[in-house]
Amino acid sequence: MLSRLFAPKVKVSAHCDLPCGVYDPAQARIEAESVKAIQEKMAANDDLHFQIRATVIKEQRAELAKHHLDVLWSDYFKPPHFESYPELHTLVNEAVKALSAAKASTDPATGQKALDYIAQIDKIFWETKKA
Template identity: 35%
Template sequence: MMHALFKRLDNTFSFDRADAHCDIPCKIYDPATAQIAALSVIRLMDLIAELGEKENLSLADQAQLARLVAEKETHATKVKDEVRVIWGDYFKQPQFEQFPNTNELVHSIMLAGSACKQHIGRENGEKLLTLVNEFAAAFWATKGVDTYTAECPYPPAMQVVYPKLG
């Protein structure tokens, strides 16, 4: 039965590509991906700064710089995408009542993510992580899950909000 339905859909629609978090909704949301992407932005900014300390950049250094910048921008976009999905798909009236500043917080994350794409100053990445951590704490609170803050175990060794599980 299901196979026939999918076959009919396949004959009716032509898909080049399909992307979704799921929009069913699957109820599987976690801000950890956004947090890791924000940490990656900071780490990439640190690596860019290290290259900037060199007096002359070799061709290999220039290629490395191009890769670092591209990855920094990719991860800043990933932060924005991951937060937008949780905000748009998970947050409903009860969560907005619990955290009435959610829209302003998400907008600040979007602006900070854009600043990270546009600039290489570490302070932009740190601000992004701070905002994403605030979002993560609010997210877990809406689920009744306590959180704690600890230094992540890899560079850039920044403070991250984690859920207390188990």
């Protein structure tokens, strides 16, 4: 853990690949919250057309959350971050896989699992911003 306190300064690039320097895991969190909220509403309304709409929109929101995490992994986090946080590759990979699982499920627990992974990534993100 100590190594993270002395993590080398890292030139940050941005979510738009210019880079503009603006990143925020909140983008992934907001979309994943929408996935879980949709799963909760699906449990309370079994009308066919509502279930179809909810599934369509859950696919879109989960895909957006995956995209925001992909951008953090490919554009924000740099080799020094991966050295300071050896678990980071696997953590982000499990987070995007949890979102795929939430696409395929109506169980809000799957949405929550994705949110839990995103919270861990968020914690590392802000540690690296302060480093």
